[in-house]
Amino acid sequence: MALANRNLVTIDDLSNGEIESLFSLADDMHNAMEKQINLCRGKIMASLFFEPSTRTKLSFEAAMHRLGGSVISVVDVKATSLAKGESIADMARVVGSYADIIVVRHPWEGAARVIADYAGVPVINAGDGGHEHPTQTLCDLYALKKERRTLKGLRIALWGDLKHGRTVHSLTYALARFGAIIHFRSGPGLELPEYVKRKLETEYTGRLERYENISNIIKDSRFPIDAIYITPGSPHQLANIPDVSMQIELDKGVEALYVTRLQMERLSGKADEGLKKEEYPVVDKKLLKGKEFAETLVLHPLPRVDELARDIDADPRSMYFKQAALGVPVRMALIALLLGAKKAPAVEEDRSFIRKTEYTPCHYVYGIKCPNRNCVSHYEKESIKPEFTIVCRRPLILRCVYCEHEVSPPFIASSEWHEGKLINKQYHSASSHWARKIKAENLIVFSSEKDAEVRGFKPSHYAKKRYRISKKEVEL
Amino acid sequence: MALANRNLVTIDDLSNGEIESLFSLADDMHNAMEKQINLCRGKIMASLFFEPSTRTKLSFEAAMHRLGGSVISVVDVKATSLAKGESIADMARVVGSYADIIVVRHPWEGAARVIADYAGVPVINAGDGGHEHPTQTLCDLYALKKERRTLKGLRIALWGDLKHGRTVHSLTYALARFGAIIHFRSGPGLELPEYVKRKLETEYTGRLERYENISNIIKDSRFPIDAIYITPGSPHQLANIPDVSMQIELDKGVEALYVTRLQMERLSGKADEGLKKEEYPVVDKKLLKGKEFAETLVLHPLPRVDELARDIDADPRSMYFKQAALGVPVRMALIALLLGAKKAPAVEEDRSFIRKTEYTPCHYVYGIKCPNRNCVSHYEKESIKPEFTIVCRRPLILRCVYCEHEVSPPFIASSEWHEGKLINKQYHSASSHWARKIKAENLIVFSSEKDAEVRGFKPSHYAKKRYRISKKEVEL
């Protein structure tokens, strides 16, 4: 388990075993916080916060100081050279030559990936727009594990703003990988993004029951349910006898409730126009009296606004302040590991919940841009170009390597026919059978017919027709 | 003298003996600044500045570094999670789980009290709105003591903006407690607030001669005089033969002049409308030529604007830069004591200037809000509710526990009659004799008749009448 010199950009950068191992080190740190003072002496952490933060920033800096290291920091985009028009790639290179490790929060999704690509020293993503916040997830998992010992089979509900909450996205993947059973209960209009659902369905071995398929059996849920993610090893084998066991499952309540605030600062005009803030779910004393919450731990990444009433602060089920405090030993362990100041103890790893999926990169991309307006690829045009992997052949879906949003290009061609044989330069509809036939490594994608034609491609017989892909034909 | 784990929210959180003891430690620090580097090694100070500051912030951070400790900091409310709507109580809890000690400056009066209530680690108030700034007072007292050896009987004039200056308020209480003779000479319209005067009159054993009572003998004062505070042990016993000795006293001049700038940022539209800035008193070379200033030390908490002319910077009486420099050893001593890294040496304490006053809390408060619009109780409604102590029975005066501003509720009742005996649920005018008759622990206060009536109280015979309390009847 060599973690030295690696990055933590998404939670998937760490294997389950590495996470367990990190937690074991966090335990050591937690038990002797003031004895780690010589571990990273002489090392420098650059703390780059281009978005507001109190807790995450202070938590990282406290962690570094507890390890005896130093911190250099930049706060607020307005007070920095970025105001002079500098690219984050350049900034990463330069700061990487000053510091031994970089912690970065940035409003652009995928920014931490770009910084990691250029820095030359380990980079930790402390939040990149609405994308990921992997160290928050580590704290969440660590807090859960400390109370519940194992995450396997743990019934946990994620509540609130599942659409914009980066902490929710990172946490979802991690819980799936550790075999938890996840209830997604969103505020109205704040459902889990499609690309997150798809990632759950394609990359981990559990099964996502989408609400539209189970709505008949979920009647009395307090809040809209998006979906339930069921681990394959779960005792009732819900996947096999869905209706009955699902009801049984729901009746059992949840062991943990992960509450999130409405991410006001990420609401985008149009897409969130109809949002009814007054319908946002509130967790309070009254709610927690429900039988299904008798043994439920309440977590929250904080800061809270109104979605978590103060009347439960003293309730023994309320974990959120403890959860925040655990951020320091977790981050101490992470920093010490990435700096190579500590070796991660070997841990036996349960890899049963990860499907080994290596997506093929799409090499030939013409005119396709990431559909996420907040993706770093729209801002850093000088230093990076749009890059995608092919996550589904039929329907054809590409995933942005920076922010993981998805796009479906309408036209395709093959690069095999490209070389030399001009007569075969034909393009097809992406929903025709060619989408499956062309080898992934040869796939050319176009954003429009014009885009194909200016590159010398002619429409094939399969270019103009519109296909509907039946559910049966879907291939991942 | 156990100071470890305590807070410093107002200057009254430290006894005279504790202050003397802290100064003795500050002397040690001052004499060997660079030898303290291992004293707080491994400790973390959170420096939270939600208002502009150069000197106080840097002085605290320098002090912590000189002690070998680390600093994590947040500057400016816009760059923090508070922008996301978080309460300061939540912030205090979380930061208290990261750091070993918290230093906070905040624009709301009483904010430091709330933070101290929730943090779980020692909290130092580095200025809460116009309320208090106790470490500035420690520096002021320390600078005075270093030059004049004792504060007892020291004649000191406080000049300038006595209304908005939090440093003035903290300093006033401390000087009174140490037995100094204080001349309050304010800029026009910038008199000492009424609640500060009352605190002086009720809580320390000296005597406050208000200007209206002594105006006949003060003719040639350069600037308006609000009042003179006279320590009881002062040699001339001014209190007994006021007119003659007062004149003698004034003729003797002052041994120290504490100059303050006009607190522009705290001027509130209406209340300060008629302010004539051009009449603000200026201390310069010419003024200091006056006989009464021959031996006068000039202090200023800085920053200065125009009220302190540069032409006296080189004058040996000018103490303000030295005073600023002494802030570091004083804060080193304070931090070391609160962190328990040092024990305060035992000091014989002169408690003769403190009247032991334990004000009773008012338990039943209906509809009464703190009259200070800038009080933390108006902002943190979720986490705190208005709380008051009874500082005067007739006229009835309550003091806000957060910002110390005062309010006089118009109607009262007794909670004795409340239990079971509905027929006796009567309310009275607060200026009737009932204000004195009802036991403090039973006192119910209402903001209006309606407020009383909706709670089922009927007007008593003493409810509707308007009483005037003669001077003789005033009871503290």
Next chain:
Amino acid sequence: MALANRNLVTIDDLSNGEIESLFSLADDMHNAMEKQINLCRGKIMASLFFEPSTRTKLSFEAAMHRLGGSVISVVDVKATSLAKGESIADMARVVGSYADIIVVRHPWEGAARVIADYAGVPVINAGDGGHEHPTQTLCDLYALKKERRTLKGLRIALWGDLKHGRTVHSLTYALARFGAIIHFRSGPGLELPEYVKRKLETEYTGRLERYENISNIIKDSRFPIDAIYITPGSPHQLANIPDVSMQIELDKGVEALYVTRLQMERLSGKADEGLKKEEYPVVDKKLLKGKEFAETLVLHPLPRVDELARDIDADPRSMYFKQAALGVPVRMALIALLLGAKKAPAVEEDRSFIRKTEYTPCHYVYGIKCPNRNCVSHYEKESIKPEFTIVCRRPLILRCVYCEHEVSPPFIASSEWHEGKLINKQYHSASSHWARKIKAENLIVFSSEKDAEVRGFKPSHYAKKRYRISKKEVEL
């Protein structure tokens, strides 16, 4: 070479020998970065940035931490007491009593000089408006020296915004002092300021060939050439047989190219109105294919915008990221020397490129203000008054001691005739022969006739006439 307790405000504060010596120490630091951790333990650096900065600020702070010291910092003028109207002189005094060394960046030209005058501890100028940025120059020289071994005779082109770039100004003086041959190739309308040219011509022993004199031989230059600075010891003795050898010289290309960005934030409305941004020179792959750049190192102080194309980032001639990285050891060496933690090794100094010029201060200045609107003398009127040295007698030119901009007062008189002999109180035109005749120490200057007359001076025979000074008469 005692550098302890000195300031670095302009690059001329260090002799060539001191710079060489500092570089030798920087080499030691660079070779053992992590072994310096006890060198400045217990020392505090105040990092005061009143203008945006990422790299310079982080680089200084990283340097201090690598030396084991601590950092206290203030960022952004809005978050500080300066917002309360405090003078920088006061701030300097106070911060100087907290910290052992101060690093300051400020938008006003000459601000670092004022801070150094008041702080009482070593002050390092990290950029004062468009004036100087001496530590950037140290990094530039160090990077050049590491690659080229000597600066003597090095052919280097300074490209881009030579008007506003403070890094360019500091670097120019240093290169001249070390005997480099400098090509000034500016963007359109962005020529080297006149006062910088004059300083080159008067203070170092090389020769500045202004473009107007050599335009006939420079035909194919890609960008406007302002001037070429030729060291006297350069092999071809260009100065003697200019036309031929100049062409030979130009044909040889340059060994280094120092590229700068357009300093958008320093453009001032009127003066830069006609600026054609689209004509700003761009350094890219195509340009570097030119024969004259075959062996050319490319440097840039960063941040870059568009003037330096990313397509050369991987080119072995591109030095700019390495140059940035070298900022840390250079600043470590500087801090250690100024704090007296290290002694500078003795180095044999080549002083042949410095003309020893000690300009006489002009003691009697009436009504003359620095013409640079951004000069600190216009902002800090309370703590400083305009001061000038006499850098040229005919035409009469004074140089502001703060920002080094120049002014030519129209009228003069002598203070010899001032004392007692009222009848001789006469003033003259500054372009009359009196400008040379009056002893420098007696020179009185006036901004207008009225200014002279209100002080009791009458016009002499030489007051009203307008003189033209022929080129031959110019005397430096």
